[in-house]
Amino acid sequence: MKIFDVxxxxxxxxxxxxxxxxxxxxxxxxxxxxxxxxxxxSLDAPFSLNxxxxxxxxxxxxxxxxxxIAVPAVRPDFxxxxxxxxxxxxxxxNYHSYSLLADETLEMVETLLNRxxxxxxxxxxxxxxxxxxxxxxxxxxxxxxxxxxAKFPDKPFIVLNAIFEYMNxxxxxxxxxxxxxxxxPALKNPVEKLGCKxxxxxxxxxxxxxxxxxxxxxxDKLKFEDIEDITHKNMxxxxxxx
Amino acid sequence: xxxxxxxxxxxxxxxxxxxxxxxQHGIDRFLLLGDVLRYGxxxxxxxxxxxxxxxxxxxxxxxxxxxxxxxxxxxxPPEFIRSxxxxxxxxxxxxxxxxxxxxxxKPVMDTLMQELxxxxxxxxxxxxxxxxxxxxxxxxxxxxxxxxxxxxxVRIVMAHLCGCGYRGVExxxxxxxVYVDTSGGQPENGFLQYAVKRIGADRLLYGSxxxxxxxxxxxxxxxxxxxxxxxxxxxxxxxxxxxxxx
Numbered sequence: 001m002k003i004f005d006v007x008x009x010x011x012x013x014x015x016x017x018x019x020x021x022x023x024x025x026x027x028x029x030x031x032x033x034x035x036x037x038x039x040x041x042s043l044d045a046p047f048s049l050n051x052x053x054x055x056x057x058x059x060x061x062x063x064x065x066x067x068x069i070a071v072p073a074v075r076p077d078f079x080x081x082x083x084x085x086x087x088x089x090x091x092x093x094n095y096h097s098y099s100l101l102a103d104e105t106l107e108m109v110e111t112l113l114n115r116x117x118x119x120x121x122x123x124x125x126x127x128x129x130x131x132x133x134x135x136x137x138x139x140x141x142x143x144x145x146x147x148x149x150a151k152f153p154d155k156p157f158i159v160l161n162a163i164f165e166y167m168n169x170x171x172x173x174x175x176x177x178x179x180x181x182x183x184x185p186a187l188k189n190p191v192e193k194l195g196c197k198x199x200x201x202x203x204x205x206x207x208x209x210x211x212x213x214x215x216x217x218x219x220d221k222l223k224f225e226d227i228e229d230i231t232h233k234n235m236x237x238x239x240x241x242x
Numbered sequence: 243x244x245x246x247x248x249x250x251x252x253x254x255x256x257x258x259x260x261x262x263x264x265x266q267h268g269i270d271r272f273l274l275l276g277d278v279l280r281y282g283x284x285x286x287x288x289x290x291x292x293x294x295x296x297x298x299x300x301x302x303x304x305x306x307x308x309x310x311x312x313x314x315x316x317x318x319p320p321e322f323i324r325s326x327x328x329x330x331x332x333x334x335x336x337x338x339x340x341x342x343x344x345x346x347x348k349p350v351m352d353t354l355m356q357e358l359x360x361x362x363x364x365x366x367x368x369x370x371x372x373x374x375x376x377x378x379x380x381x382x383x384x385x386x387x388x389x390x391x392x393x394x395x396v397r398i399v400m401a402h403l404c405g406c407g408y409r410g411v412e413x414x415x416x417x418x419x420v421y422v423d424t425s426g427g428q429p430e431n432g433f434l435q436y437a438v439k440r441i442g443a444d445r446l447l448y449g450s451x452x453x454x455x456x457x458x459x460x461x462x463x464x465x466x467x468x469x470x471x472x473x474x475x476x477x478x479x480x481x482x483x484x485x486x487x488x
Contacts, residue, residue, distance in 0.1 A: 016408070016432065017432070018431060018432055019431050019432050019435065019468075020431070127427060127428055127430075128373070128374055128375075129370065129372045129373060129374055129375055129405065130371070130372075130373065130404075130405065130407060130427075131373045131374070132373070133373050136373060136374060180428065182428070182455055182456050182459055183456070184259070184263065184452060184453035184454070184455070184456055185263060185456055185458070186456035186458065186459055205431070206431055207428075207430060207431060208428060208429050208430060208431055209429045209430075209431050209462050209463050209465075209466035209467075210462075210466060211429075211461075211462030211463075211465050211466045212429030212458070212459040212460075212462035212463055212466070213462075214462070215267070215456070215458030215459055215461070215462045216456070216458065216459065218266065218267075218458055220266065
């Protein structure tokens, strides 16, 4: 089974050391879990005052791992987003303190989409209950994501780290990774409400354990085609149809 | 073998789905802690008894696949606490579960703790270090360590390793009567490895918090820890069987 993980990170998270923060260690864990490739973003970017430097570093560390795709961070108040190339760009509206509906954000997103770059919107990086007391970062509001996606109805948006039950992401062009999904069984509620075409395999490693993500595929209501959609076919469709 | 020390029998679900999902994920036996928030943070005596009646019935329904704990609100009258704990233990339940009715550093805990010491049965206590969304009487690892030192002969399971975090492990490190369960929270990487290094595998217990959490995700958290086979066996079942005298 081919598995493409849309939610991997590397670098240094400022609040704690993560077991596989080094990309070689993460790659070994990913390979052991049978994951064939994935999207990697920078753990340093949410707090960096110079995301361009973090993007360059990310590109450099990912270079030896041809199956892992470095995803640069962009923000509307940091002009270098105009130079971004590739298939994906990641947005941290809460850590970078901007609204998805601000005029400069809309200009940035529209430009990215016109260049066929797919936006990844990270709702949160960690459970808010366990955040550092001097760094309480609320999740990105679902309402803003819905309104943004509605403005570009024929373009895909990938949302990472949504807690399904707390987030009503209604627009059909929004795709969600399942890293924070944990109903009982883990995929029951999302599959019943969204179907399998909008769900993507995402582990959120190294924050989360990869085995936990893989176990979600054992939900007995999933047919083989559903598992294929979640693990890689949905992403292939997004790339082909953007 | 896998023994899950932290599950809940919810009134609206029954035990069938718990057994079915447990089997699917290789969980051989589990501990039912009751539908502890059915009546909110401060249940009455009648409500506590109703929750315990359901747990007793569910344990029977599971035909040996489940054990159960008595749920309690420690702020209720001492005579009720004594009679309800006695009733539940006679019915086969194996310990007491506390949720968020009383911060456990308070003296009102004393009657219950004396009963636990008298019967030599363990306490499993909800616990979390929260930055936001903390309940008024919710206990954190500092509270647990104070309680554990006041009652050193009572074995206490501090729930939710990922919610307690590194600081939580540190607070109970010098309390040999405190165990920690791995239940709940997201399947975060790194906390279990730290806890094994700091307090050893003998005081750690696998738990899921199902059906609030998924068995597979929560077992994955333990299996991904890079632990030795011996430590895994202790965490997955041996410590639980010893604690519950099974």
